[in-house]
Amino acid sequence: MLSDTSFPIIKATLPVVGEHVEEIAKRFYTHMFEARPDLLDGLFNRGNQADGRQQQALAGSIAAFASMLVEKPDQVPDHLLSRVAHKHVSLGLSPDQYQVVHDHLMWAIVDVLGDAVTPEVAAAWDEVYWLLANLLMNKERGLYNAVHLSPETIWRTWRVTQRIQETADVVTFVVERTDERDVKPSLPGQYVTIKMTMPDGVQQPRQYSLTKADDGQHRHFAVKRVQGLPTPDGEMSTLLHNDVQVGDEVVLSAPFGDVVLEYTDRPLVMASAGIGITPMAGMLSHLVKSGSPRSVMLLHADDSPASFPLRAQVSEDLTKLADGTLHTWFLNPEEGRDESAFSGFMDVSAVDLPEDAEYYLCGPLPFLKSVRSALMARGVSARDIQYEVFGPDLWLADFQ
Ligand SMILES: Cc1cc2nc3c(=O)[nH]c(=O)nc-3n(C[C@H](O)[C@H](O)[C@H](O)COP(=O)(O)OP(=O)(O)OC[C@H]3O[C@@H](n4cnc5c(N)ncnc54)[C@H](O)[C@@H]3O)c2cc1C
Ligand code: HEM
Numbered sequence: 001m002l003s004d005t006s007f008p009i010i011k012a013t014l015p016v017v018g019e020h021v022e023e024i025a026k027r028f029y030t031h032m033f034e035a036r037p038d039l040l041d042g043l044f045n046r047g048n049q050a051d052g053r054q055q056q057a058l059a060g061s062i063a064a065f066a067s068m069l070v071e072k073p074d075q076v077p078d079h080l081l082s083r084v085a086h087k088h089v090s091l092g093l094s095p096d097q098y099q100v101v102h103d104h105l106m107w108a109i110v111d112v113l114g115d116a117v118t119p120e121v122a123a124a125w126d127e128v129y130w131l132l133a134n135l136l137m138n139k140e141r142g143l144y145n146a147v148h149l150s151p152e153t154i155w156r157t158w159r160v161t162q163r164i165q166e167t168a169d170v171v172t173f174v175v176e177r178t179d180e181r182d183v184k185p186s187l188p189g190q191y192v193t194i195k196m197t198m199p200d201g202v203q204q205p206r207q208y209s210l211t212k213a214d215d216g217q218h219r220h221f222a223v224k225r226v227q228g229l230p231t232p233d234g235e236m237s238t239l240l241h242n243d244v245q246v247g248d249e250v251v252l253s254a255p256f257g258d259v260v261l262e263y264t265d266r267p268l269v270m271a272s273a274g275i276g277i278t279p280m281a282g283m284l285s286h287l288v289k290s291g292s293p294r295s296v297m298l299l300h301a302d303d304s305p306a307s308f309p310l311r312a313q314v315s316e317d318l319t320k321l322a323d324g325t326l327h328t329w330f331l332n333p334e335e336g337r338d339e340s341a342f343s344g345f346m347d348v349s350a351v352d353l354p355e356d357a358e359y360y361l362c363g364p365l366p367f368l369k370s371v372r373s374a375l376m377a378r379g380v381s382a383r384d385i386q387y388e389v390f391g392p393d394l395w396l397a398d399f400q
Contacts, residue, residue, distance in 0.1 A: 001131055002069050006124035011070045013121055018063050020112050025059035026052075028108035036100060042195060042203035043091055047235065048392055057392030065132050076135065082258040083393055085139035090193040090256040091205055093140065094151040098133045105129060147184050147254055154253045155195065156181075158219060160246050170275065170309040171241055172211065172222040175250060183217065186210050186255035188286035189279045189360070189388070192219065193253040196244075198235055206236040209278035209362075209388070210255060211310060213289040219252060222309055224275040259360065259388040261286065267295040267354035271346065271371050273363030274302055274309075279388050280362065281310045284317040284324075295323040295354060301346040301367065304332040327351050348374045361387040 048054035110117045158175035191209045208221035225241045226234025270280040302308040318324030328341040368387050
């Protein structure tokens with residue numbers, strides 16, 4: 001994919017760029033937000049900026065892409081591109097913004113690497129950027145076209161019709177459409193982006209997985225209150241929990257997300273922890289609604305039976321399936337309340353996993369890493385394991 005001129009230059013400069021890529025990403029964002037503070041108002045998630053996760057995700061993706069161009073030039077990192085493209089369109093990104101990111105990123109490369117960036121080196125990295133940007137823009141155009149929407153029209157106003165207190169710190173919001181336009185269908189496992197004005201007047205977006213299949217009128221999503229300590233409380237989840245009541249209006253994007261159920265008959269194993277249950281609940285609801293004959297095993301880990309969100313909903317949906325089973329692990333099992341539960345962290349070797357299953361995982365990164373490794377140690381192929389991360393995916397680079 002790289003031109004003959006750029007290939008040896010990228011190969012030679014990859015180690016030094018790789019070594020400094022996090023510093024480059026940090027300076028890039030600082031420089032860009034100084035010049036374009038409007039990008040922090042409604043587009044970028046300032047929580048992910050504050051704790052550095054978005055800088056790491058961007059840096060990781062560029063480094064992974066560049067090394068792939070050198071090491072496996074005929075392969076396209078589809079998993080990486082899909083995840084990023086879905087996130088971008090769920091935020092209403094438009095193609096013209098790629099030039100803005102380009103200019104600040106190239107500035108940061110020169111700022112960090114100094115004289116090492118000769119005109120030839122700059123031209124080679126420029127080529128890497130536009131290769132990646134063009135792949136993303138093409139994917140994003142395809143995603144907008146598939147649902148007949150544009151960066152401006154993905155947003156829609158909904159009215160809250162119910163707040164359901166699922167556990168002490170999780171609330172489900174049920175919203176209904178406020179006009180007669182068709183509701184875009186969601187695929188099982190997808191999320192929406194919510195955009196709200198924060199107390200300081202700045203707009204912020206966050207993603208929430210849909211927890212129920214479509215009925216053409218409503219959307220359901222469940223939000224866990226993020227309590228900081230020692231860091232600040234999560235701004236969106238606190239606002240939603242404290243201030244958004246029945247009758248209020250909220251702005252949501254159309255549904256996007258690439259971690260969705262495949263349409264096959266293979267057995268399904270879902271493994272979640274904590275609020276990671278939400279995409280699984282959405283998938284189960286879709287399976288019930290479509291009368292799926294698939295065998296489904298849900299493995300869920302939580303702090304205690306009382307903190308397991310959407311437990312009643314997923315348990316009921318599992319009983320409606322021809323072959324649905326639930327296994328739980330609790331750190332604090334509250335003896336006597338759930339005799340079938342395991343105590344401690346999830347241990348997949350404690351259950352009989354079906355042959356030839358597809359696996360979906362969702363939960364905190366350490367959970368994902370440990371469950372994925374345990375599954376692979378039991379012979380499950382990496383190809384059969386999909387996972388959703390509730391934040392910038394700092395893990396993508398490991399998979400290329
Ligand atoms: C695809 C996807 C699906 C998701 N689905 C769900 C779902 O179904 N349900 C759900 O509850 N969540 C879900 N999430 C997570 C959700 O989008 C939000 O990230 C979450 O609600 C936290 O947002 P917040 O605004 O409350 O927290 P933020 O304000 O974004 O804070 C996030 C973290 O950063 C820390 N932080 C903030 N400011 C600083 C600072 N200055 N210094 C250091 N640390 C700081 C906070 O303490 C907190 O720990 C999903 C995320 C993704 C990407
Ligand atoms: C080649 C160019 C680009 C690359 C490689 C890239 C890469 C990424 C990656 C890896 C993520 C994290 C995805 C995840 O795991 O959730 C991301 C998210 C994001 N990107 Fe890009 N991106 C590019 C261009 C752009 C442009 C042009 C914009 C708009 C100015 C943009 C805005 C965003 C935003 C707002 C997010 C979500 C941030 C967050 O939630 O913290 N990106 N991008």
